Amino acid sequence: MAQHVAQPTATDPAVPAKLPLKAVAPWAVFFGILMLILLYFVGAEQGATSVFSGAGVHEWVHDARHLLGFPCH
Numbered sequence: 001m002a003q004h005v006a007q008p009t010a011t012d013p014a015v016p017a018k019l020p021l022k023a024v025a026p027w028a029v030f031f032g033i034l035m036l037i038l039l040y041f042v043g044a045e046q047g048a049t050s051v052f053s054g055a056g057v058h059e060w061v062h063d064a065r066h067l068l069g070f071p072c073h
Contacts, residue, residue: 041057041061042061042064042065042068042070043065043068043070045057045058045061046058
């Protein structure tokens with residue numbers, strides 16, 4: 001008894017799904033604000049512009065400061 005094997009057929013090329021801007025915009029704004037906050041803490045959280053007292057935040061981001069080229073000494 002012969003078994004029938006389905007042969008692949010040509011189909012239309014895959015079309016990527018379209019994402020509406022209204023669905024992406026809130027996430028883009030959220031991550032943009034998050035990155036600006038992170039940039040502040042890495043780049044400016046020390047000395048006169050310090051939001052938190054002490055050097056705790058500075059010590060946590062110290063290596064990242066130097067990696068990104070921010071002077072801190």
